[in-house]
Amino acid sequence: MMYDAVIIGAGITGCATARFLAKYKGRFCVMERSEDVCTGTSKANSAIIHAGFDAANGTLMAEYNLKGCRMYPELAKELEFDYKNNGSLVLALSEEDIPRLEALKENGIKNGVEGLEIVGREKLKELEPSVGRVPVAALYAPSAGIVCPFGATVAFAENAYTNGVEFRFNTEVKGLTPAEDENGEKYWIVQTANGAVRTRTVINAAGVYADILHNMVSADKIHITPRRGDYILLDRRTGGYVKHTVFQVPGKFGKGVLVSPTVHGNTIVGPTAEDIEDKEGVDTTSEGFADLMEKAGFAFDDLPLREAITSFAGLRAHEARHDFILGEVADAPGFFDCAGIESPGLTAAPAIGEETARKVAEKLGLGENPSFEGHRDGILDPKKEMIKDPEALSRLIREKPEYGRIVCRCEQISEGEILDAIRRPLGAKSLDGVKRRVRAGMGRCQSGFCSPRIMDLLAQELDIDVADVTKAGGNSKVIVGLTKDRI
Amino acid sequence: MEKTEYNLIIIGGGPAGLAAAVSAYDAGERSILVLERDLRLGGILNQCIHNGFGLHTFQEELTGPEYAQRFIDRLTERGIAYKSDTMVVSVGTSEDGYKEVAAVNETDGLLLLKCKALILAMGCRERSRGALNIPGFRPAGIFSAGTAQRLVNIEGYLPGRRVVILGSGDIGLIMARRMTLEGAKVLVCAELMPYSGGLKRNIVQCLDDFGIPLKLSHTVVRIEGKERVEAVVIAEVGADRKPIPGTEERYECDTLLLSVGLLPENELSIGLGVEMSTVTNGPVVNESLETSVPGVFAAGNVLHVHDLVDYVSEEAALAGKSAAAYIREYDQGSISEEMARIPVTVSGGIRYSVPVSVAPGRISDWLKVRFRVGDVMRNKKVVLYLDGVKELSKRRHVMAPGEMEEVVLTRKVLDKHPDLKSIEIKVEEG
Numbered sequence: 001m002m003y004d005a006v007i008i009g010a011g012i013t014g015c016a017t018a019r020f021l022a023k024y025k026g027r028f029c030v031m032e033r034s035e036d037v038c039t040g041t042s043k044a045n046s047a048i049i050h051a052g053f054d055a056a057n058g059t060l061m062a063e064y065n066l067k068g069c070r071m072y073p074e075l076a077k078e079l080e081f082d083y084k085n086n087g088s089l090v091l092a093l094s095e096e097d098i099p100r101l102e103a104l105k106e107n108g109i110k111n112g113v114e115g116l117e118i119v120g121r122e123k124l125k126e127l128e129p130s131v132g133r134v135p136v137a138a139l140y141a142p143s144a145g146i147v148c149p150f151g152a153t154v155a156f157a158e159n160a161y162t163n164g165v166e167f168r169f170n171t172e173v174k175g176l177t178p179a180e181d182e183n184g185e186k187y188w189i190v191q192t193a194n195g196a197v198r199t200r201t202v203i204n205a206a207g208v209y210a211d212i213l214h215n216m217v218s219a220d221k222i223h224i225t226p227r228r229g230d231y232i233l234l235d236r237r238t239g240g241y242v243k244h245t246v247f248q249v250p251g252k253f254g255k256g257v258l259v260s261p262t263v264h265g266n267t268i269v270g271p272t273a274e275d276i277e278d279k280e281g282v283d284t285t286s287e288g289f290a291d292l293m294e295k296a297g298f299a300f301d302d303l304p305l306r307e308a309i310t311s312f313a314g315l316r317a318h319e320a321r322h323d324f325i326l327g328e329v330a331d332a333p334g335f336f337d338c339a340g341i342e343s344p345g346l347t348a349a350p351a352i353g354e355e356t357a358r359k360v361a362e363k364l365g366l367g368e369n370p371s372f373e374g375h376r377d378g379i380l381d382p383k384k385e386m387i388k389d390p391e392a393l394s395r396l397i398r399e400k401p402e403y404g405r406i407v408c409r410c411e412q413i414s415e416g417e418i419l420d421a422i423r424r425p426l427g428a429k430s431l432d433g434v435k436r437r438v439r440a441g442m443g444r445c446q447s448g449f450c451s452p453r454i455m456d457l458l459a460q461e462l463d464i465d466v467a468d469v470t471k472a473g474g475n476s477k478v479i480v481g482l483t484k485d486r487i
Numbered sequence: 488m489e490k491t492e493y494n495l496i497i498i499g500g501g502p503a504g505l506a507a508a509v510s511a512y513d514a515g516e517r518s519i520l521v522l523e524r525d526l527r528l529g530g531i532l533n534q535c536i537h538n539g540f541g542l543h544t545f546q547e548e549l550t551g552p553e554y555a556q557r558f559i560d561r562l563t564e565r566g567i568a569y570k571s572d573t574m575v576v577s578v579g580t581s582e583d584g585y586k587e588v589a590a591v592n593e594t595d596g597l598l599l600l601k602c603k604a605l606i607l608a609m610g611c612r613e614r615s616r617g618a619l620n621i622p623g624f625r626p627a628g629i630f631s632a633g634t635a636q637r638l639v640n641i642e643g644y645l646p647g648r649r650v651v652i653l654g655s656g657d658i659g660l661i662m663a664r665r666m667t668l669e670g671a672k673v674l675v676c677a678e679l680m681p682y683s684g685g686l687k688r689n690i691v692q693c694l695d696d697f698g699i700p701l702k703l704s705h706t707v708v709r710i711e712g713k714e715r716v717e718a719v720v721i722a723e724v725g726a727d728r729k730p731i732p733g734t735e736e737r738y739e740c741d742t743l744l745l746s747v748g749l750l751p752e753n754e755l756s757i758g759l760g761v762e763m764s765t766v767t768n769g770p771v772v773n774e775s776l777e778t779s780v781p782g783v784f785a786a787g788n789v790l791h792v793h794d795l796v797d798y799v800s801e802e803a804a805l806a807g808k809s810a811a812a813y814i815r816e817y818d819q820g821s822i823s824e825e826m827a828r829i830p831v832t833v834s835g836g837i838r839y840s841v842p843v844s845v846a847p848g849r850i851s852d853w854l855k856v857r858f859r860v861g862d863v864m865r866n867k868k869v870v871l872y873l874d875g876v877k878e879l880s881k882r883r884h885v886m887a888p889g890e891m892e893e894v895v896l897t898r899k900v901l902d903k904h905p906d907l908k909s910i911e912i913k914v915e916e917g
Contacts, residue, residue: 283623289620309617394595397592414591444612448634477715
């Protein structure tokens with residue numbers, strides 16, 4: 001058995017690549033070390049679609065950012081995930097910052113970004129009424145957007161899967177060995193925690209681990225530093241406080257602190273930037289929170305930070321050269337990198353996926369997959385139905401009463417949606433898996449009320465003991481046993 | 488055709504909603520519907536299997552479910568309609584003054600209901616870790632105390648075997664005892680403030696009696712463990728409530744329970760446009776427990792967080808009676824224009840009062856004004872002034888933020904001030 005391509009990593013880049021590879025005829029497999037898609041960098045980031053003015057002209061980041069930004073609106077429709085074109089603003093916090101806005105604008109124009117405009121304080125106030133006293137001007141980028149990173153990743157993965165791409169979870173890649181068959185055809189042996197497979201090509205989409213994989217096969221070493229960013233998420237009550245994604249003029253640590261609405265109506269504040277060693281070091285720090293609160297205060301005078309409902313940290317896969325590393329590795333034929341995918345990686349992912357798939361198909365001479373179906377049915381959201389037609393909701397509940405049983409109060413998520421999240425292709429296997437697919441537990445009580453019921457639903461649907469239900473796979477079991485079981 | 492119009496709809500079938508429904512019925516109202524989001528009536532009492540409920544109401548020590556059952560019996564004896572497993576998704580007002588309630592359940596689908604008066608009785612929820620910005624990893628094994636209580640008391644699951652508790656709210660204290668009884672080891676209860684947020688009797692019966700240390704002025708500074716909690720580090724805090732370096736203590740454990748405060752659950756109220764108090768996070772109400780939206784009343788933990796369910800029932804009974812009176816006036820077309828109301832002002836360390844304004848004409852015999860202080864106070868007096876005249880003074884040896892206080896405004900006292908302009912409640916040196 002020989003795969004045409006093994007993709008390592010089921011984050012947004014790996015899943016997007018898988019989805020575009022599915023357009024070609026071949027055997028493809030995604031290997032993921034954790035229990036689900038979207039569990040690393042893809043799950044903890046700013047959830048924004050950059051317009052593309054920031055990355056230095058001539059870099060891969062600039063090229064793929066622009067392409068990706070242009071792909072999202074169409075993809076969101078085709079794959080039914082949440083995306084909104086809300087535009088972004090980069091604030092100048094003093095007159096001295098204005099030349100930097102102009103430089104950004106110029107860079108953006110070179111990159112091909114359309115509609116960029118520097119607005120003075122008056123227009124800024126009009127665009128973003130909550131903005132504080134400090135900002136004097138802003139660079140307005142109407143093409144920027146916001147996206148649900150979980151929704152997008154799950155959508156790519158499901159669509160890849162229903163078009164025949166295999167997914168193996170809890171399958172960490174331990175080794176990569178080049179090999180040759182009796183006809184002199186080169187291939188790779190991929191050693192995993194669950195045995196070895198053979199494949200004609202390998203696609204490295206391993207996020208913060210991409211350097212380890214790359215360095216297994218190439219003499220041209222790369223080094224990825226996990227750059228940790230703390231975030232604070234505010235209650236949906238704050239929805240509408242900020243309309244655009246609001247940056248401050250970039251400093252030396254990336255894009256600085258942003259304040260943005262999310263597609264689901266929350267407000268997100270972040271990230272900090274701290275280079276660390278631990279590739280799993282997603283612990284938040286009190287220094288980080290203090291930093292965020294201070295910096296957010298430059299942009300907004302009265303940001304309702306006391307409405308925080310959760311905080312988290314994500315790791316950006318920062319490569320020393322600060323550009324994406326894409327394409328076939330010169331001294332490792334058949335090994336394709338998608339490495340150093342830090343910001344604007346979420347934006348660029350579809351473009352990276354499409355191009356990587358094209359290159360792999362070209363190398364292997366793969367033909368078109370005639371049965372490819374690019375559309376994916378999203379998870380049915382009865383709330384959206386209700387807004388359109390209240391009668392339709394009642395009909396739905398008559399047919400499927402589980403949609404009338406609300407399990408997650410805060411986000412008003414029904415049992416029907418939770419069952420869908422578990423039962424659909426590549427369905428959820430843990431509380432976090434359910435949360436990322438249908439938001440149950442993502443609201444203001446942070447799963448306090450709904451987790452016992454979701455645990456029961458997971459146990460029932462996966463046919464496991466409720467004591468084996470996990471928060472996020474592995475040893476993250478939610479309960480330790482039954483009451484009095486050791487007395 | 489399902490009935491869609493009621494005189495009174497009550498959102499919430501917990502202690503507040505039940506008492507309000509019974510009281511509205513007893514005041515003559517017959518067209519009542521109670522909407523409950525959980526599978527059964529009783530609200531959070533259903534998971535409170537410890538005793539101590541009902542000392543004031545029934546002069547008995549009942550468990551939570553027993554206390555709830557007394558009110559459920561009263562509801563069913565009266566034949567008051569209710570729908571359980573029914574989630575209200577939005578509330579609004581129509582131009583004719585009717586309130587519109589949209590709710591979802593599995594038998595009716597989407598219910599679009601109308602009513603003349605509405606009682607908000609949605610209760611409260613626990614503050615989560617996120618609301619506190621506790622740094623560290625986010626593994627399994629971090630529960631709010633109430634979630635742990637549900638897992639243990641309703642589901643029969645054990646959330647963990649070695650437990651650290653942050654916060655000394657009543658649910659946390661109760662769970663310290665419960666987890667111990669279920670076979671877990673509770674290592675410590677850490678409280679950020681220099682005093683406990685819970686009732687004194689719970690500290691004695693749930694911590695002291697089991698030898699569980701209570702560390703005041705301490706907080707969690709780190710959570711270790713990537714998949715499941717492995718250790719929790721606590722540290723002492725200074726007067727600024729910031730951790731003092733060098734005071735860290737590490738507890739190996741698999742569970743962190745949080746009992747760090749309750750928040751009235753007012754998303755529907757906000758959607759309705761009800762004026763809210765930034766102190767209580769509940770609606771601003773007058774002597775009838777009526778909110779800024781005429782015909783919309785609030786009672787129980789949705790209004791302000793209570794310590795004792797007995798007071799919830801008492802308060803909710805007033806809301807039920809007031810709603811029934813409102814409906815009578817509505818039907819007679821005699822809803823008075825905005826009544827002259829006298830503000831209740833508080834000072835001397837009192838954080839808030841419920842109600843915040845009073846129409847003296849609306850009080851038949853007496854009105855309880857409930858309040859909380861912001862800090863522990865010893866040897867003080869609570870003094871009531873009407874138009875600057877001291878009408879009541881009561882000595883309090885100890886007052887604490889965790890224990891609700893009250894002042895009773897009687898008809899007799901009000902009658903002494905026919906032209907009343909101000910009501911003040913002050914804490915003074917005793």
